[in-house]
Amino acid sequence: MxxxxxxxxxxxxxxxxxxxxxxxxxxxxxxxxxxxxxxxxxxxxxxxxxxxxxxxxxxxxxxxxxxxxxxxxxxxxxxxxxxxxxxxxxxxxxxxxxxxxxxxxxxxxxxxxxxxxxxxxxxxxxxxxxxxxxxxxxxxxxxxxxxxxxxxxxxxxxxxxxxxxxxxxxxxxxxxxxxxxxxxxxxxxxxxxxxxxxxxxxxxxxxxxxxxxxxxxxxxxxxxxxxxxxxxxxxxxxxxxxxxxxxxxxxxxxxxxxxxxxxxxxxxxxxxxxxxxxxxxxxxxxDFKEPVSWADTERDTSAWLGNDLQRSAAALLYRIKGAVLRSNNKQLIDSWRKLTTSDHFYYMCTKWFNDGDVHKYFNPYDTPYEGYVAFMNVLNDIIHRVKDTKGLKMDKPSIKQKRGV
Amino acid sequence: MYGWEFPPFKSGGLGTACHDLTKGLSSFDSKVVFVMPVKPGSKAEFVELVGVDTKEIESMLTAYAQPGDDDVYSWNLFGEVARYARFAGKLAKKFKHDVIHAHDWMTYGAGIIAKKLSGKPLVVHLHATEFDRTANNPDPHIKFLERRGLEEADVIITNSNFSKNNIIKNYDVPAEKIKVVYWGIDQSSPDFELNFKSELSKTHKIVLFLGRLTVQKGCDYFLQAAKKVLELEKNTKFIIVGSGTMMPELVSLAHKLGIDEHVIFTGALKGADVHKAFQMADVFVMPSVSEPFGLVALESMRNKTPLIISKQSGASEVIKNCFKLDFWDVDKMTCDIVSILRYPSLKHELKQNGFKEVLHHDIFKPAKEVLDIYKEVRGDS
Missing domain, CATH: 3.20.110.20 (7-stranded beta/alpha barrel)
Structure with missing residues (x-):
């Protein structure tokens, strides 16, 4: 049946x-x-x-x-x-x-x-x-x-x-x-x-x-x-x-x-x-060679990792993971994990911003730029708080992180 | 069409606006006679420029404007305005026309006289009200001239809803008489492609202010933010382009804040130098206290310079890819400046997306809208 x-x-x-x-x-x-x-x-x-x-x-x-x-x-x-x-x-x-x-x-x-x-x-x-x-x-x-x-x-x-x-x-x-x-x-x-x-x-x-x-x-x-x-x-x-x-x-x-x-x-x-x-x-x-998602007509990851704001924020986030974990500060580690939630990157998406599309349920920000700045400020506060910052670098001028896999 | 400024004679956005509007109108086969208070300084194939001599001093009216380096707004402005109204207004008999279009209070008198002589409809264009220019301390005589123009007009054009609401609030004009036409910029200037790199930017980040140094433009808030930015980002220079009555006060404010060595006053710049200033800057700030539109915002985007603008501006109604704040919010201004200076990705995205966006704001769209307003006011829509 x-x-x-x-x-x-x-x-x-x-x-x-x-x-x-x-x-x-x-x-x-x-x-x-x-x-x-x-x-x-x-x-x-x-x-x-x-x-x-x-x-x-x-x-x-x-x-x-x-x-x-x-x-x-x-x-x-x-x-x-x-x-x-x-x-x-x-x-x-x-x-x-x-x-x-x-x-x-x-x-x-x-x-x-x-x-x-x-x-x-x-x-x-x-x-x-x-x-x-x-x-x-x-x-x-x-x-x-x-x-x-x-x-x-x-x-x-x-x-x-x-x-x-x-x-x-x-x-x-x-x-x-x-x-x-x-x-x-x-x-x-x-x-x-x-x-x-x-x-x-x-x-x-x-x-x-x-x-x-x-x-x-x-x-x-x-x-x-x-x-x-x-x-x-x-x-x-x-x-x-x-x-x-x-x-x-x-x-x-x-x-x-x-x-x-x-x-x-x-x-x-x-x-x-x-x-x-x-x-x-x-x-x-x-055969799904490239990542496919359920978002937008593109059905790819571009809603979260489609621009430099998103890619640089995500790259920095994962770059500081080791330092955050080594801090052994439970609250800090917990905060870091909360920042891995995909929504933060979604708020930085510029692709529908120009079309005035309504992809923004409960999006707290007026623009993707504001979303990026708040996220980066928090990340930088975390960096400030972890003592071991070996190997940590700030956002680099040219971002060519691999998209996805 | 009556206007007070036309390139190369201009002190602000008004001259550019008149140039771009006449150019845009000509692309729709409209013939424009542009009457200005000085002998035309240039030739333009898309418009017939007519100069009226206003400089002859016959009466000493109040010394409103302080002597400065403005070449358009001299100390006996009211005398010139009155003379201009008489002589320019009479030209209505000489040139055949369908519509009279007058830009800002200096030319409203001429427009009113022309309307009496020819009986043609009067379109009054308000780029800035006296309330905007003076941050709500209007000169009574200018206010009077402005009100008269708005009352005599068949239709009023202004640059934003922000400005429209100010007109309704200050002059009690019925809302339906006011049409909003958002401004665009002439995209064809080769100066946008100069790709200018300054020596200064090798060692410093550059934050730009560009505008008349008057209370309307909010440069004092820019300096307050500069002080705070320097506490976070030492290697930063603040360039202030423009001249105006507030200059001495701003220089002394920079000194009082202890940041004079980081602030560069360039005076007013013209032509390609304006574009160079944009292109060398990492970020442009337009902290206007009251800005009916703010063409410089579009110019910044067109020059690929990230932009921070006040919400008290007409441009903020149409532009998306920028930071917006209240002009008095010095803390947010600081944060937004620092973020752009610190995060190359942010700068990059603002540049790219702002550039893509500004290409939609050309001079033809507003010209078409003005033309439609002409048709409507003539009753042949």
């Missing part, structure tokens, strides 16, 4: 204080904007996480075979603990139904795979510990930050014991093939679970777009499309904030979410957790 696999990304970064100025370097000021972060978290919890969790919990009770998966970052988990423990409780309620899977990823939602494999491995292990202790789950399925995937990643996480990786069903890789099958990574036995971006984006981006020919999208119509899309299953991978935040409540998104499982069942469809897709035989081997 054909099925649907839902996976929702749950993440918020620790945003830096945007007023962290050059004068603050060496003055022992806090790096992160506690007020702003808690305010965003509470708002999104009220508007999205809590109501959406409630709907899913109801669906799990109502439909025996209904299933969903989440990837919850360590970054948001800690913030829930501090500012919205009731949200963790509701996730825990979901977990106890048995119909919910929690996937593995980097604790800090970082780009570390592209810069520092050792750090990457460490952050996965931290996240694993968290999922085990809180949800008592140990996933065999890995999802990398922003769904960034390349051949190397599969080979690397295979050694860590993972059986499958989530990736973007990018047209440039799939070409004529359908994302609705299991594929195999190149040169290893890891299976690939690909996002059906067409159907996923119908909800994520187009749901409330009145100029779109699919508008208004009803659960019934959407179930029809899914049913008609061929293959063995359909992977709907979405940011969880789609529900109530990117698409506001008044668009009818919650009614849609509530009605969808029933409508899918009416079409004779069932539901899969990502780990249940492992039973399918791979259709083909897919």
């Amino acid at each position: 054909k099925g649907v696999c839902f996976y929702f990304q749950v993440h918020q970064p620790y945003r830096i204080r945007k007023d962290f100025s050059v004068f603050d370097i060496g003055r022992k000021k806090d790096y992160f904007d506690i007020a702003k972060n808690s305010q965003v978290l509470k708002k999104v919890s009220e508007k999205c996480y809590l109501p959406a969790n409630k709907i899913l919990l109801d669906s799990l009770a109502k439909h025996e075979d209904f299933k969903v998966a989440f990837s919850v970052t360590g970054s948001i988990f800690e913030q829930f603990q501090e500012h919205a423990p009731n949200v963790l409780k509701s996730f825990s309620d979901l977990a106890s139904t048995g119909g919910v899977e929690f996937l593995a990823e980097t604790y800090n939602h970082s780009l570390s795979f592209l810069f520092d494999k050792e750090e990457f491995q460490f952050q996965i292990a931290e996240h694993k510990k968290l999922m085990k202790s809180f949800f008592n789950q140990k996933s065999k399925i890995f999802r990398n930050t922003e769904l960034i995937y390349s051949n190397d990643l599969a080979k690397f996480v295979e050694k860590l014991g993972f059986k499958a990786i989530l990736a973007e069903g990018a047209g440039k890789i799939l070409e004529w093939r359908s994302p609705n099958h299991v594929y195999k990574a190149k040169d290893c036995d890891v299976k690939l679970l690909l996002k059906n971006y067409k159907l996923s984006d119908d909800v994520a981006f187009r749901f409330s777009q009145q100029s779109w020919e699919g508008w208004p999208l009803t659960a019934e119509k959407y179930a029809d499309w899914i049913n008609a899309s061929g293959g063995e299953f359909v992977n709907l991978f979405l940011d969880y904030e789609t529900f109530g935040e990117h698409q506001w409540q008044d668009t009818g998104i919650f009614d849609f979410l509530a009605a969808l499982p029933g409508e899918l069942k009416n079409k004779g469809l069932t539901f899969f957790k990502p780990s249940e897709l492992l039973k399918f035989k791979p259709k083909a081997v897919l």
Whole structure:
């Protein structure tokens, strides 16, 4: 029986204080904007996480075979603990139904795979510990930050014991093939679970777009499309904030979410957790030479590492890792890890800035330049605080860091 | 068209604006007669320049402007303005025209007389109000002339919403009478490609201020920031290009702050030297207290010089790839300057993206918009 696999990304970064100025370097000021972060978290919890969790919990009770998966970052988990423990409780309620899977990823939602494999491995292990202790789950399925995937990643996480990786069903890789099958990574036995971006984006981006020919999208119509899309299953991978935040409540998104499982069942469809897709035989081997992500039309890493601001900030960040770890200062190490979160680099992106595009949910900065300056000031404060600065150099004039791998 | 400045006679952005507008209009086959208060100093094929002699002193009005090295705004300005209005206004009978266009308060009198003589619609262009120029201490007579021009106008053109709101606030003009036309720059000047490298930049970082040295331009805030920047980045020189009534005060402020050896006053520069100043600078700061637009912001971007501008400027409504701050926020000014000096990647991205952006702000877009306003005011839109 054909099925649907839902996976929702749950993440918020620790945003830096945007007023962290050059004068603050060496003055022992806090790096992160506690007020702003808690305010965003509470708002999104009220508007999205809590109501959406409630709907899913109801669906799990109502439909025996209904299933969903989440990837919850360590970054948001800690913030829930501090500012919205009731949200963790509701996730825990979901977990106890048995119909919910929690996937593995980097604790800090970082780009570390592209810069520092050792750090990457460490952050996965931290996240694993968290999922085990809180949800008592140990996933065999890995999802990398922003769904960034390349051949190397599969080979690397295979050694860590993972059986499958989530990736973007990018047209440039799939070409004529359908994302609705299991594929195999190149040169290893890891299976690939690909996002059906067409159907996923119908909800994520187009749901409330009145100029779109699919508008208004009803659960019934959407179930029809899914049913008609061929293959063995359909992977709907979405940011969880789609529900109530990117698409506001008044668009009818919650009614849609509530009605969808029933409508899918009416079409004779069932539901899969990502780990249940492992039973399918791979259709083909897919070759991802360059990193592919789920962002923008480019589907590459340029949203985080596309300009010199981003590349120089990331290079310096990873360059100081050794010195930070050697400092043995727990708080400093923790702050450094919070800076590895991909969102900080996203805020420095210039490519859509000129188009006035609205890629900026909860972006605290008016311009990418302000984002860069705050980040660099904080990094320089860290450099100031670590005693061992051997081998550390400031931003160099010509930046030709390798992009990614 | 009535204007007080036209290159090479100019003391600020107004002359450039008039030059660029007439050039832009000519590309749409509009014929412009430009009447100015001195004998034209140059020939331009796209515009007919007519000079009116205003220098003959017949009455001693108030000594408003202090003697300085401004060659356009002399000490008996009001006398010249009044003479200009009479003589230039009468030219309306000599030249056939469809629309009268007057730039800033000095020429409004001429525009009003011309309108009475020919009955053609009067477009009043406000590049800066007296409130902008004086940081809200208007000279009553100028205020009076400015108000009269705005009242007599059929339509008012200004350079930004910032300026539009100032006009509404200070002169109580109905909002629908005011049209906003954002300014652009002539991209064709070969001086943009000089790629000038100074000896000074081999040893020092250079921070540039460029503008009239008046309270409007906020150079005193620039010096306050300079003091703080030097505490963080010693090898920095602050170049101040421009002249004006505030110069002695600024020189003594630099001395009082103990930074005189790091501050270079160049006086006013012209032509290619202006571009050289931009090109040698690591960052340009426009800390204007009140700036209806601020063409220098675009010139900086076109010369690939990273830019910090005050939010109290019209340019900040349209420019994206720069730092924006409140003119009084000396701390942020310091931070932004230091960041650009310290981080080559930041400088590089601001340069590249600013350059790409400024190419969209040429002289043809505003000229087309002005032309549409002419059509509308003539009733043949």
